[in-house]
Structures are given as structure tokens and as C-alpha cells.
Amino acid sequence: MSELNASNLRKEHGNEGPDLVGITTLTSQHYMVPPSGTTVQRPQNPQKGTLRFNTDIGNLEYFKGYTLGWESIDRVSPNLGGGTGSNTGTGARGIIAGGNAPAFKNEIEYITISTFGDSQDFGDLVTASTGRSGCGSRTRGLLAGGNATPGYLNEIDMLTFSSKGSEADFGNMSITNGYRSSLSSQIRGITGGGANPLTDVIDYVTIATTGLTAEDFGNLGANREKPVAFQSSTRGIFAGGTQPSAVNIIEYITIATTGNALDFGDCHTKLVASAGCSNATRGIIKERYSPSYTTAMSYLTIATKGNSLDFGDFINNSGGIAPMSSSTRALFAGGYGHPAFRTDIGSVEIATTGNALDFGDISYAADHVGGCSNAHGGL
16 A cells, blocks of 8 residues: 655645545644634535535535435434433434423423333423423434413423423524424424414524524414424424414425425324324324314324324323334323323334223322434434
């Protein structure tokens, strides 16, 4: 193997680097500095595999292609543990936050999704509230909006999945609202719909940043309170919701772009106060009909358009329930199932169909509970 030692290599013209063809091995014991710049300064027509340091988010990123866009490279550990009982195992971490019973709650609790057992204390919300909308990356969870005393919120708060403790301020939504629904990729968190008043607004944030107000993404097809929301790494789904009566609309967005939601298909029933989560392929919906409570669950394949299909039955008839998922398992926690507020956590295996199993309990009974995880289908 030939060897070339040089302190500086340049092309004949300009400040560009040389073209290295074939297998090139770098053996320096020191370091290599990649090109860097802000998100806005990303190259316009990069080749797949283009590598750079993004100074806005503080991470290396690479270009996956014109459909998939840029992917952040993070040092992450989705396999968290550290609890007691069945939570001593390791795996993806789910977060349950806030709610009302009927007083506003400030609890944040966590579970290890790969195990079975009760939730444990994680910390506290900045503001006791209900109707929080949760999403997250592999490292950071976000909880947006909500209803509190003396009124609705426009705040977005954050937590770090790997470390227990209370929330911290992240930034603000573009509107003051509650009962919205959120989804996310590793880079971007997206929130849509909501109540007080009913809205069709979709906005987004870059999860690795802080101190910003969410930017406009587009609009849902109609004003909707609490649509079901979940995602793959490229596509987000908003399903059902109230406007003011319940609807069975399913719409989708492309997470890396901006624009209005497009028609995907229909839920097999009208949904209100329902919840959904996903792996990279399939979304699971814990249904609540209007005006009835139900144990029904349904599913859809995110990459293809069409109507939802029957999945099986849940362990109770709750609505206003907190969704969380790993790549294999979907969990739904808390909620209100006539005639009582619930503590139940139910579990299903996403790749199959069938009835839910009892997972454990959260420590408090509450409705309109927020939920997120560090290993969902958008990651």
C-alpha cells in the first residue's frame, strides 16, 4: 500500500479539498474536522452520504437521499433501566405526564416498555396541567400545551429520558392551546390541532434546540381537537378527532418538509379522545367512539394509504389515555373509562393482532394524560 504524508492538500483552484478515489484510509492519531454550518447552510444538491457538522443542533449529520433528507448522528442509549421491580430490566423508556382527576396533575412517571410492571416517579411538570401533547427524540422528550390554572398554555417543556427529574422550559408553541397531538422524527417535533379554540394549525420545532417559538408547518384538513398522532421516520399521521363532533378522517404529512396534511383514508369509526402510537411500519389506535366508550383497537400501515383495520380489544374502555411505544410494543396508560378514572397500563405487540395484556399501573388515576418514548417509529 502506498503512503502519502502531507500537512495540507488542496485542489489546484479555489479552497475545495481534493477528490479521493477508491479505498482511502486515514491513520492520524489526532482528528479530522468535517465541514460545518447551520441548517440553512446545508448544501442544495448533496450526494447520498454527505457528512457535515450542524452547528444549530450540535451534531454530525449525513444526507440519506432526497426522500429521506438529513439524519442526525447522536450518541444515544435507548436501553434505559434503573427502576425497581420489573423496571430493573433495560429497554425503551416510556413517560406518562399530567392529566386531570378532575384536579390538574403535575406527576411525571416512567416505565421500561420491554418489561411488565408499575410506573415509577420521574419528576414533576413545570405546571400542573392536563391535555399535554408528547413526542420526542432518542434523548429528549417534549410536552406541549395543555390546560392549567388559570387557563390554556402555549409552553413547550422538555425532559431528558436518561435522567430523572422535573421538566425544564424548551420554548413556546405558535398558539395558546390544549388537547393537541404530537409526533416526531429524531430531528423534528410536530404538533397539530387542538382546542380553545378548535384549530387546524400544525407547527414544528427542532428537538435539539431550545428557546424558540414553534414555526408554521401547515394545516390539517379541518379544525380538530385531539386527533390521534403517530409516525414512521418519514411520515406523520393524524387520525380522527372532534370538530366539534367526532370525525373518521385520516391525514398524513411528510415530516422533513412543510405543507398541509393530505388524505390518507378513513378510520372505521369516528374517534374522540383516542390515542395512537407506532413502530416504523404500523400505527396502533386505542379507540374511543363518540359518544360511547369502547375497548376497540385498530391499526394501519403507515407507508401505504388506506382505511384502518381491526386489531383487537383493549383491557378497558378508556379514552384520554397516554400512548408510548418501542419498535415492538405499544402501551396505553391511564385515562377515563366510564364510570371511573383509570390507572391501568395495557400492552400489545405491534406486529401482531389480538387483545391487549395487562402491563401494570401508574400511581395516579387521571384523564387526558400525556405520553412519549425514546424508541418510537419515527426514530
